[in-house]
Amino acid sequence: MPQEPHRDERKSAVPWLSPGLVQSDEIVLRTLLDPDHLEPDGKLKVAAAISLEDIRFRGWSVDRRKFTSLQQVRLFHSGLKKRNTTLRKCYVLPIPVSEIRQRIPPNKVQDFVVIDAALWRKPSHATVLLFSPQTPSAARKFRNDLLKKLPPYVDVTEAFDSTDKHGFLRGMLRQFAAILASPFRYII
C-alpha cells in the first residue's frame, strides 16, 4: 500500500515552495491528451483521464490558473509532444475548485480535496485527491461522479484571458517569498 498522502486542505503539501493555499474561487487546469484521453468522438476516456492511483494516493495533477500562464502551459504541452509524436493535440479542462470541493447532499460530505502541491519553478502545481482513503471500487464510483462535474475541455488559448498574463511571475515571486520565510533559505 502506498504511503498515505497529504489530504489536509488547510495546509500546503510543500509549505516552503507554496504560493498560498488553494482557494475555492480559483480555477484549476488539467491537461488532456488527444488521443490518449479522448475517444474518437471527443468524449473523455474515464480511466485514462483520471487514474485511480492519482485520486487515491499520488494526486491528480492540475495547474492553478492564477499562478501559471498561457506560455507556461504551452511550453509543457510542447514538451509532451516532443516525447510522443503520436500526440495529436493537448487541451485543458478549466475546473472551478468549488465544483471539486462541492459537498454532496444528503450527507453534505466532501468527496475530493484540492491541495497546494507547488514544485520548484512550478508554483501552480496542485493535486486533487479523494477526501479520505477509499477502496478501488469506491474510488471508481467517485471518479465517475467527478467526471460528471467536469466542464467541457477547451483549447489552451480559451482557458486564459487578458488578466491572466502575469500568473507565473506572481507565482514565482510568492514562491521566493515562501523560500525566504522557511528554514530552507539557509541551505539555498
Added chain:
Amino acid sequence: MIILGQTPYAISINVPATYNFARSPTKELLDRLTELKARYATVWLPGSRLPTENAFQNAKDFILTLPLNRIANPAIHVASDGEVNFQWSGPDFQIDLGFYGDGKFSFYGSKEGREPILGDDIPVKDGVPKDLVDFAASAA
C-alpha cells in the same frame, strides 16, 4: 447435394446475409488489447506507469469469460497508473472495471433505479459477476 432418382444434382442457393459471420466480438477485444500493448510499450508521460504483462494477461483471461452474446463489447483503455480498464456505458448505466495484474479485479456499476454495485479483489478466474451482466445486458 440432393440425390434425385439416382441422378446427382447440385443445388446452390444464394441467401442475402445481413449478419457478418466473420465478425467475432472476442477477437475484436483481443485485438484491441494487442493494439494497446503496442501503443503503450514505452513510458513517455512523466510519472506514468505502463500496464504489466500480467495486467494484459488478466484482461485477456477476463475477456474469455464474458458472455458477449448477451452484452456489448466494452471500451478498453489504459490508464497512466498501469490499469487496463473496461468501460460499459449506456443511457441509464455505467460500469467501470479494471486490472492491475495481480490476478484480481475491482469494479463499480450503476444503473438508474437500481442500487450501485461495487466489488474488490475478485479473482479473474471467477469472471464477470452476474449482477454486472444484468446491468450491461441492456446495451447488447
